[in-house]
Amino acid sequence: SHRPTICYRPIQPSDLEVLERLHADIFPIRYEEEFFQSVVHARDIVSWAAVDRSRPNGHSDELIGFVTARIVLAKETEIGDLLIYDPLKPDQTLVYILTLGVVETYRNLGIARALIRQVIKYASSIPTCHAVYLHVISYNIPAIHLYKKMSFKCIRRLQGFYLINGQHYDSFLFVYYVNGG
Ligand code: ACO
Numbered sequence: 001s002h003r004p005t006i007c008y009r010p011i012q013p014s015d016l017e018v019l020e021r022l023h024a025d026i027f028p029i030r031y032e033e034e035f036f037q038s039v040v041h042a043r044d045i046v047s048w049a050a051v052d053r054s055r056p057n058g059h060s061d062e063l064i065g066f067v068t069a070r071i072v073l074a075k076e077t078e079i080g081d082l083l084i085y086d087p088l089k090p091d092q093t094l095v096y097i098l099t100l101g102v103v104e105t106y107r108n109l110g111i112a113r114a115l116i117r118q119v120i121k122y123a124s125s126i127p128t129c130h131a132v133y134l135h136v137i138s139y140n141i142p143a144i145h146l147y148k149k150m151s152f153k154c155i156r157r158l159q160g161f162y163l164i165n166g167q168h169y170d171s172f173l174f175v176y177y178v179n180g181g
Contacts, residue, residue, distance in 0.1 A: 005054040006111060008118060011047040011066060013040045018063045026101040028137075028164050035098075039068050046071070046095075048118045050102070050111045065102040067115040069095050069122075074130060079175065082155065083130050095123040097134035100143070112146055124178045131177045137162055138170040147174045 011019060020036050038045045050065030074080045074092040083092060097119060102111045123129045136143045138157070148154070152174040161171035 002054055004052045007051050007053050008048050008114060009051065011039055011049045015049060015063055016040045019066060022063060022066065022101055022103065023099065027099065044070060046122060048115055050115060064106045065111045065115060067100045067119055068098045069119055070098060072096050079133060083181065091128050092130055093126060093128045095119060095129060095132045097132065113150060116150055120176060120178065127179065130179055130181055131175050133173065133175045135161060135171040135173055138172060144172065152176045
């Protein structure tokens with residue numbers, strides 16, 4: 001139909017309703033209200049929205065994609081051991097991607113790639129940050145292709161990491177090193 005004009009901006013309080021609906025539609029996991037509040041108020045969470053400026057009828061600022069992430073202390077994570085631990089720098093950090101999603105009709109346009117690039121750029125700008133990392137469920141082929149294509153390294157397979165409707169599923173742990181790893 002129309003030609004999209006995709007722009008990227010931080011997620012803000014007015015995005016709450018759409019953000020919740022997209023998470024419910026896209027993910028098999030339920031997120032707490034507190035998570036969404038933290039995202040829209042940028043409490044311990046950084047996020048980017050994709051919007052289509054060419055959408056008519058007041059939809060030109062409505063989320064069509066999102067990525068959310070948290071800064072964590074490297075030593076408190078399961079991959080802290082992968083970094084060279086320097087006792088003089090106990091404040092080493094990582095950026096952990098929590099959720100990434102693109103509305104179905106906007107897929108395969110490079111929007112997820114652009115959102116991940118924003119996260120990598122942000123992580124690279126933090127001197128203490130050594131990597132961006134995330135978990136992905138083992139059957140999610142589009143996401144696995146995306147991370148591989150963006151040069152993330154798959155460093156672990158975690159048995160039964162996810163529990164969905166009483167079923168266990170494995171996850172892959174992907175890492176992208178920044179600032180020299
Ligand atoms: N099949 C195979 N590879 C794919 C597919 C697919 N369906 N979709 C994307 N890719 C790969 C390709 O390698 C593509 O590069 P190419 O076009 O040069 O071949 C690359 O990803 C980039 O594609 P984008 O267009 O940027 O991806 P898109 O905007 O369509 O979003 C996403 C991909 C986020 C996985 C989308 O399909 C989605 O929202 N899925 C449901 C939610 C989800 O799975 N989120 C990620 C979970 S992991 C997490 O949240 C930490």
